[in-house]
Structure formats: C-alpha cells, structure tokens
Amino acid sequence: MTRAETDNAAFNTAYQAWAPLSGELFAQASTVIPGGAGSSARTAPFGWKPYPLFIAQGLGSRITDVDGHEYIDYLLGLGPMILGHRNPIVTEAVVNAIRDLGTCFGLPYELEIEAAQKVVDAVPGIEMVRFTNSGSEAVGSAIRISRAVTKRRLIIRFEGHYHGWQDTVYWSNHVDPVAAGDPNSPRPIPSGPGVPIELEQTLIVLSWNDPESFIRVMAERGHEVAAVITEPAVLNTGCIMPLPGYLELLRSETKKYGALLIFDEVITGFRFSRGGAQEWFGVTPDLTTLAKGLGGGFPVAAIGGSKEVMSIIAEGRYSHSGTYNANVIQCAAVSATMDILATPGIYERQRELGFRLANGLSAIANEVGIPVIVEGIGTAFQMWFSDKPIHNWREADKFANEEIFTRWYREMLQRGVLFHPNHLENLFVSLVHTDADIDKTLEAAQGALSAIAKNL
Ligand SMILES: Cc1ncc(COP(=O)(O)O)c(C=O)c1O
Structure with a gap:
C-alpha cells in the first residue's frame, strides 16, 4: 500500500467512528437520491470521502453535524452564507x-x-x-x-x-x-x-x-x-x-x-x-x-x-x-x-479578520517548515501547499500538493474546523465570524500543521 492508501484506510475507519449517523443517513439517502446528496459537488468524487457529513443545523459561523460535532464553518454553503447561518x-x-x-x-x-x-x-x-x-x-x-x-x-x-x-x-x-x-x-x-x-x-x-x-x-x-x-x-x-x-x-x-x-x-x-x-x-x-x-x-x-x-x-x-x-x-x-x-466598516473589519487568519496560517506553516502560499482577500482565500506561486490552472495542477492538503483538511476536521476537502476549493470567512473563531482556528492549525510536519 502507498502512503496515501494507508492514510485513506486509517481515515475512513476513524471517520466511520466519528460520523456514524451521517453514515446511516448517507446509506438511506443513497436509496432515493443519486449519490446520496442533492448536488454531485457534495459527494465522494468531489472530496467528501468516504461520505459527506450530514448537517443538523447551522447558526452564525458554526455548523453542527448529526453526530453532534460543532465546527467553525469556512465552507459556508460553498459561499452563499456570507452573513452566517440563519441570519x-x-x-x-x-x-x-x-x-x-x-x-x-x-x-x-x-x-x-x-x-x-x-x-x-x-x-x-x-x-x-x-x-x-x-x-x-x-x-x-x-x-x-x-x-x-x-x-x-x-x-x-x-x-x-x-x-x-x-x-x-x-x-x-x-x-x-x-x-x-x-x-x-x-x-x-x-x-x-x-x-x-x-x-x-x-x-x-x-x-x-x-x-x-x-x-x-x-x-x-x-x-x-x-x-x-x-x-x-x-x-x-x-x-x-x-x-x-x-x-x-x-x-x-x-x-x-x-x-x-x-x-x-x-x-x-x-x-x-x-x-x-x-x-x-x-x-x-x-x-x-x-x-x-x-x-x-x-x-x-x-x-x-x-x-x-x-x-x-x-x-x-x-x-x-x-x-x-x-x-x-x-x-x-x-x-x-x-x-x-451597507453597514459602515463591515468589510474593512472582516477583511482584517480574514487576513489575520490567512497570515496566521501562513506563519504557523512557515514555523513548522511546510511551504505554503496563502492567496486571497481576507473573506475568501486558499492555503496552497506549494512553494511556487500559482497563476492559473496549469500551475495549480503542477505545483499544488493535494496529498498534504487532504491531510490538512482531515486534521482540522477532527479539531472542529470545517472547510472544503478539495484543495481546488477555498475558505470563506463570513461577515459574522469573530475574533474568537479566528483564535480557535489558529490554535487548531498549530496542532494540525505540527502533526503533518512530523509525518512529512
Ligand atoms: C463563478 C461561478 N459561476 C457560476 C456558478 C454556478 O452557480 P450555481 O451553482 O448557482 O448554478 C458557480 C458555482 O459555484 C460559480 O462559482
């Protein structure tokens, strides 16, 4: 088995223990909904392996799955929840x-x-x-x-x-x-x-x-x-x-x-x-x-x-x-x-918050010796695991390390931070994420990136 195959097998076992009710609902959904989800973008070929989390509810910057885990949400419905859930x-x-x-x-x-x-x-x-x-x-x-x-x-x-x-x-x-x-x-x-x-x-x-x-x-x-x-x-x-x-x-x-x-x-x-x-x-x-x-x-x-x-x-x-x-x-x-x-200052504040997160992630990655390029404008960005800048699809395909990204997603998920598992998606920061959310995310990132660096 390759390193990725061993990792995947271990993750699948841990995930089934982490999200058993999602697993049951996924099996049930798959009998009446093709692929078990309403959009192919929510299925395993798009990164949600071995099956997608089923969500119980969202509120503000947080989302809770049916197994009772609350996550700081940077997926934000793939973008629309710019004001957080249930504004x-x-x-x-x-x-x-x-x-x-x-x-x-x-x-x-x-x-x-x-x-x-x-x-x-x-x-x-x-x-x-x-x-x-x-x-x-x-x-x-x-x-x-x-x-x-x-x-x-x-x-x-x-x-x-x-x-x-x-x-x-x-x-x-x-x-x-x-x-x-x-x-x-x-x-x-x-x-x-x-x-x-x-x-x-x-x-x-x-x-x-x-x-x-x-x-x-x-x-x-x-x-x-x-x-x-x-x-x-x-x-x-x-x-x-x-x-x-x-x-x-x-x-x-x-x-x-x-x-x-x-x-x-x-x-x-x-x-x-x-x-x-x-x-x-x-x-x-x-x-x-x-x-x-x-x-x-x-x-x-x-x-x-x-x-x-x-x-x-x-x-x-x-x-x-x-x-x-x-x-x-x-x-x-x-x-x-x-x-x-149109609330005065709302974008300035959230861009600053998002930049604090983006720069914080970059600093932690540097500290533990993982090359990353964080690109974006505060409220939407991606952390590329790459030592070269990426200007278009061909460069993303060549330079972005998908395997490390997958490990990053998995480490963060178990620490209560949710974003898209595919390195070709991104992180969204809503206009209701708070300083406390960013602090907690950076704390989780410290643990996640250190764990990845030890095993590179
Ligand atoms: C830039 C862009 N255009 C168009 C679409 C399609 O939008 P919808 O999924 O609402 O049909 C998307 C969806 O992600 C998108 O990102």
Missing part, C-alpha cells in the same frame, strides 16, 4: 414577506424595485438588473445576451474557471493538461459527457493571467468574439488573484474589438467588498453575474449590466424569462442582505 434579520425579512405578501405572482411588485435598486447602488457595473434562481442560469443569460447584442458567436473563457453547468460554458474547468495540450493555445474540453461537442466551435479557451496568448487571440479573432467571460479572481481553482494589469487588459481589448466583458461574480460578488471584485480591482465589466452572497443564503442569482447592454431586454428584443425569477423570497432576502452589507 436573524434576513430570516425575519423573508418570513414576513412570505406571510404578508405571498411567494410568486407571475407579475411585478414593489419589493422587486427595492431589491433591484439596492443591487444597482452596490455594484459599479450594474445599472439594470434581473433576478433569477442560480448562478448557472445567470451565466446562461449573460452568454446569450452577449451573442444577441454583438451578433457574434465566439466566447472566450479560461481554463480552471467554473461558470456553472450549462452546455455553453461547461468546458475546461480542471481539465487534463495532456488532453488540452499546449497552454498557449489549449483545446476546449467538455467538463463531462452530454455536452454537444459541436459547441467547441463556439469557444476559445485560454490560460488565465497570460497576457500574450490573450492579446494574440484577440488580434487574430477579436472581431468574431461576442464576449470574454472570466472570474475576476479565480475562486474555482483554490484562489488565484489576477496579475496587476490583467483585468485592465481584458477590459481594454474587449472594448477595442467590440466584444463584451462578462465578470462572473457568482462567488466574488459582495465578497472582497460590497461592490464585488469589480469595485475591489476598479475594472467595470459590461455584464455581471451574481449569486452566492446576494441573498444572504437564500437561493437567488442575478444578471446585471450597463443600461446600454440591458436595453436589449428592456426593449423586448431579447426575452429573459423564468417563472421563479424575482420571486418574493428572493427579493426580500436581497433587500435585507443589501442593507446589512
């Missing part, structure tokens, strides 16, 4: 709205204007907005709108980014470098079966943070490009920040060739700052997609943009529809969440 203000706003108004009218209503206005006020690139149900839906609309507006077909996207599960963008996320070939000109690879291969003709895939390949492709085919879609900071490959000037380059080149720039801010929206990554980096896209964070944990997404671009919907030249779009639950949640996010 009392948002919960009350939603409950009141359901009780006083209803849920779904098939017609507009006043609260919808309030929610839209607050999003427009918060996000620099959004002058008009439509609410929808999931990030994948919002991205689907952004792609189609960009094609309708420009009357062009080509979309440029980047390896290692994730833009949801729709056919048009479900390509080249954590792609096999051998299959994708030359990083200067990668081949688009569908992220799973069922995606029509013909769509390859509608895509150009590039390595992110690589100005040369982008400039070259725009010079060759810029006039055919409908849109460039990017996560403004990549939160779907751990955490990767844009190199200085890179987002500005995407902005200037898209303008030059009459293509639209789409910032997929499904994760970054409301995360680094209230106006999202576009405010933080000072680069304004034509279209923005939002989801996680927008409704303080309630299911809502949005597609927004300049008046010029959104006029295609306003004038009825493009039909953006959806039975559940802008339902009462969504608009009540958005309105209440936007109010909380």
